[in-house]
Amino acid sequence: MDKAYNPASEAQIYDIWLTSGAFTPKVPENPQESRLKKEPFTIILPPPNANNPLHAGHALFTVEDILVRFHRMLGDPTLWLPGTDHAGIETQFVFEKYLQKQGKSRFDYDRQTLFKMIFDYVNENRDVAKNQMKRLGFSLDWTREKFTMDPDHITRVYAVFHRMVSQGLVYRDEKIVNYCTFCGTAFSNLEVEHKSVASHLWYFKYPIVGEKDKYITVATTRPETMLGDTAVAVNSKDPRYKNLSGKKLLLPLVNKEIPIIFEDSIDPKFGTGAVKVTPSHSPEDYDMAKKFNLEFVRIFDYDGKSNKNVPEKYRGFYPNQVRQMVIDDLTSAGLMEKIVDYSHEVGHCYKCGRPIEPITAPQWFVKIKPLADKAVDVVKNDEILIFPKRFKKSYLTWMKDVRDWPISRQIVWGHQIPAWYNLDETPNINITFINSQNETITGLWSDLIKNNSYQEIKSGLQSLIAPVGSKFYLSETDAQKKSQNVLQETDTFDTWFSSGQWPYSTLGWDPNGHHSPDFEYFYPTTVLDTMWDILFFWVARMIMFGLYTTGQIPFKVAHMHSRVTDSKGQKMSKSKGNVIDPLTMSDQYGADALRMALVIGVAPGSDISLSEDKIRAQRNFVNKIWNASRFVEMLIDRLNPQKISLEIDKSKLSDVDNDILDKLNKITISTTKHLDHYHFGQASEDLYQFFWKEFCDIYIESAKDRGEETIPVLLTVLITSLKLLHPFIPFVTETVYQDLISKYNLPKELLISSSWPL
RNA sequence: GAGUCUAUAGCUCAGUUGGUUAGAGCGCUUCGUUGACAUCGAAGAGGUCAGAGGUCCGAGUCCUCUUAGACUCACCA
Numbered sequence: 001m002d003k004a005y006n007p008a009s010e011a012q013i014y015d016i017w018l019t020s021g022a023f024t025p026k027v028p029e030n031p032q033e034s035r036l037k038k039e040p041f042t043i044i045l046p047p048p049n050a051n052n053p054l055h056a057g058h059a060l061f062t063v064e065d066i067l068v069r070f071h072r073m074l075g076d077p078t079l080w081l082p083g084t085d086h087a088g089i090e091t092q093f094v095f096e097k098y099l100q101k102q103g104k105s106r107f108d109y110d111r112q113t114l115f116k117m118i119f120d121y122v123n124e125n126r127d128v129a130k131n132q133m134k135r136l137g138f139s140l141d142w143t144r145e146k147f148t149m150d151p152d153h154i155t156r157v158y159a160v161f162h163r164m165v166s167q168g169l170v171y172r173d174e175k176i177v178n179y180c181t182f183c184g185t186a187f188s189n190l191e192v193e194h195k196s197v198a199s200h201l202w203y204f205k206y207p208i209v210g211e212k213d214k215y216i217t218v219a220t221t222r223p224e225t226m227l228g229d230t231a232v233a234v235n236s237k238d239p240r241y242k243n244l245s246g247k248k249l250l251l252p253l254v255n256k257e258i259p260i261i262f263e264d265s266i267d268p269k270f271g272t273g274a275v276k277v278t279p280s281h282s283p284e285d286y287d288m289a290k291k292f293n294l295e296f297v298r299i300f301d302y303d304g305k306s307n308k309n310v311p312e313k314y315r316g317f318y319p320n321q322v323r324q325m326v327i328d329d330l331t332s333a334g335l336m337e338k339i340v341d342y343s344h345e346v347g348h349c350y351k352c353g354r355p356i357e358p359i360t361a362p363q364w365f366v367k368i369k370p371l372a373d374k375a376v377d378v379v380k381n382d383e384i385l386i387f388p389k390r391f392k393k394s395y396l397t398w399m400k401d402v403r404d405w406p407i408s409r410q411i412v413w414g415h416q417i418p419a420w421y422n423l424d425e426t427p428n429i430n431i432t433f434i435n436s437q438n439e440t441i442t443g444l445w446s447d448l449i450k451n452n453s454y455q456e457i458k459s460g461l462q463s464l465i466a467p468v469g470s471k472f473y474l475s476e477t478d479a480q481k482k483s484q485n486v487l488q489e490t491d492t493f494d495t496w497f498s499s500g501q502w503p504y505s506t507l508g509w510d511p512n513g514h515h516s517p518d519f520e521y522f523y524p525t526t527v528l529d530t531m532w533d534i535l536f537f538w539v540a541r542m543i544m545f546g547l548y549t550t551g552q553i554p555f556k557v558a559h560m561h562s563r564v565t566d567s568k569g570q571k572m573s574k575s576k577g578n579v580i581d582p583l584t585m586s587d588q589y590g591a592d593a594l595r596m597a598l599v600i601g602v603a604p605g606s607d608i609s610l611s612e613d614k615i616r617a618q619r620n621f622v623n624k625i626w627n628a629s630r631f632v633e634m635l636i637d638r639l640n641p642q643k644i645s646l647e648i649d650k651s652k653l654s655d656v657d658n659d660i661l662d663k664l665n666k667i668t669i670s671t672t673k674h675l676d677h678y679h680f681g682q683a684s685e686d687l688y689q690f691f692w693k694e695f696c697d698i699y700i701e702s703a704k705d706r707g708e709e710t711i712p713v714l715l716t717v718l719i720t721s722l723k724l725l726h727p728f729i730p731f732v733t734e735t736v737y738q739d740l741i742s743k744y745n746l747p748k749e750l751l752i753s754s755s756w757p758l
Numbered sequence: 759g760a761g762u763c764u765a766u767a768g769c770u771c772a773g774u775u776g777g778u779u780a781g782a783g784c785g786c787u788u789c790g791u792u793g794a795c796a797u798c799g800a801a802g803a804g805g806u807c808a809g810a811g812g813u814c815c816g817a818g819u820c821c822u823c824u825u826a827g828a829c830u831c832a833c834c835a
Contacts (some may be wrong), residue, residue, distance in 0.1 A: 190831095194832075218835085266835080271835065285772090602771080611769095627798090
């Protein structure tokens with residue numbers, strides 16, 4: 001054996017495990033019956049972005065590997081299923097930046113071409129993450145590897161979509177959505193970041209029609225939207241406005257009469273108690289407009305600029321430009337009463353950081369209440385356990401009043417929504433395409449078809465917007481019954497609509513009930529482990545989808561791990577320059593050292609502060625194991641016994657022997673208990689102390705002065721320690737174990753497949 | 759606006775259901791080690807467990823409040 005442990009050999013060990021078949025569980029003949037007798041242990045890996053290399057957070061999948069290796073050694077049929085995610089918006093934006101460097105943009109390509117370009121781009125990078133996971137020692141079953149862009153996954157997602165449409169759980173509607181005009185797509189509430197913005201409250205006057213020099217003063221944070229006002233709302237109990245019933249106001253600058261409505265949700269104490277109502281650009285106003293049947297006037301378009309619904313001089317400007325113009329014009333008209341400082345929360349795009357424009361747009365929605373109710377029950381009654389416990393509470397409060405989920409995104413990278421429109425049936429569909437002269441053309445189908453062929457439009461298609469109420473079909477052939485002129489919806493599903501179906505889809509759930517043996521055997525899965533930041537995005541959606549589609553929970557335990565921070569407890573980010581790359585670290589110190597550093601002494605649910613110092617310390621520990629083993633072998637060589645035995649003769653034991661065996665027994669019990677309770681930090685810390693202090697510093701030291709009666713104890717403690725440590729630091733333990741086996745003619749087996757010492 | 763979490767040695771953090779002199783790693787001081795490991799060993803310095811009050815025979819641990827920080831959710835003009 002070399003003087004020091006060399007992590008370069010780790011790759012060979014991984015290959016040995018891989019070819020041994022240890023990662024691939026066998027599915028018995030009768031999966032359902034077998035499952036009743038002995039339940040498998042299953043984890044579906046949260047699929048990393050197929051396009052990106054791993055970061056320190058991914059290295060934390062170590063906790064899954066620990067669980068999987070532990071249960072495999074306990075003798076449970078164990079499956080850890082790998083996969084990668086196409087990560088819709090994330091990846092498309094990365095690709096757009098790449099295009100930008102080449103002086104191009106997404107608008108230069110038709111939809112099909114752009115999709116293919118991104119697909120190729122992702123395929124080039126897909127193996128990177130996969131190889132990195134192998135490098136970290138993750139005992140994933142690669143024979144079952146999946147990708148969210150696999151045709152069979154898409155088929156299943158489409159089937160579930162069909163079912164939801166037919167049951168009225170998916171609908172189209174034009175309501176207020178969070179729209180980022182820069183990114184060009186709608187977002188769900190979860191994708192909006194609220195930031196406090198120091199702004200103003202503008203007070204200005206709306207003249208009352210037919211009453212000279214009488215006004216109502218409104219207070220607003222968004223003066224620019226007044227161009228789209230269609231009412232002013234006041235509280236019916238507000239004495240100031242009581243006598244105004246039936247009166248109209250003259251909307252300044254636009255010179256249009258708008259009604260006064262009486263809505264009791266208006267707080268008389270805020271501002272002037274009178275609120276301007278802009279149904280197309282404010283969620284609250286939208287609700288009021290629906291209630292009072294008000295007119296909708298959308299003044300900002302998808303490109304972020306003001307449109308033809310405003311007086312000519314204000315057209316074609318961004319909101320902040322319109323704001324200044326409106327303020328100036330109201331002031332010079334003598335209608336501006338006052339401006340006061342005011343700070344409030346404004347939604348910003350989580351991708352590009354720009355302000356979100358609430359805008360009415362036709363989108364696809366999931367009716368969430370029926371799904372959420374069941375998903376609440378299974379967590380409330382602990383059918384699904386959420387660890388650490390505090391996340392149960394945040395899950396339940398979020399679920400309680402979750403709103404309908406907009407699932408359509410105006411991007412091409414993802415699963416194109418499987419809905420087709422017959423254009424002759426719905427001629428008012430708005431289409432954007434690139435024609436044969438490479439010009440981008442936008443217009444209604446009924447107009448475009450006069451000068452362009454269907455084929456040209458179809459092949460150059462970029463996007464379409466079908467008005468709410470447009471008839472759609474769930475297959476292309478159905479749509480073609482009336483005529484051949486059909487187009488598929490150009491929106492794609494929110495990534496989470498796809499990944500929310502990951503657990504049952506990867507295992508081979510079948511929409512027609514012909515499920516695969518894998519599904520019958522491994523579903524519901526046992527543990528889902530992920531970082532808490534996607535509890536709502538992903539975990540909640542998986543629970544809803546799982547219950548809806550399979551009628552069963554997707555997993556029994558949702559284990560939330562924490563963020564990896566730097567040595568000062570700060571979030572890692574490229575701009576701060578404090579990023580620790582897991583692959584650089586494992587090349588330098590070994591994957592074992594990195595893995596140990598990520599779990600040792602970490603309390604469940606608390607942030608994990610990682611530093612090179614910490615990894616180095618664990619490298620020393622790994623080397624300690626190596627050298628202790630080497631020294632045990634040297635001791636045995638020196639004693640040169642006739643026969644190597646692991647049999648312990650209790651009558652010959654001294655106090656030191658009894659002491660170490662007693663402690664070994666205790667550490668075995670406590671490690672098992674801690675792993676059962678997901679206390680990885682405590683388990684690894686205790687093992688560290690036991691091995692280094694109790695075994696090396698005390699027992700091995702004492703063995704230096706003794707005879708061959710120590711051999712069975714030395715080997716027993718060493719081998720048992722290797723087993724207990726194996727889930728945490730698989731490479732060095734397996735390497736040493738194989739060395740002991742060949743040296744002392746022990747029964748051949750791999751540590752990964754050996755039995756847990758209980 | 760609602761909620762969650764954190765505060766323990768110079769630094770980063772453990773401390774399971776409250777139970778004797780509060781622990782680890784790194785750092786620091788002194789010493790040792792020519793035949794496992796300088797990626798080592800031994801010894802040591804260093805903490806009124808954020809503050810105040812309370813429950814208890816007993817509180818780092820449970821309760822209340824205060825202070826300071828982090829985070830999550832949220833359609834209020």
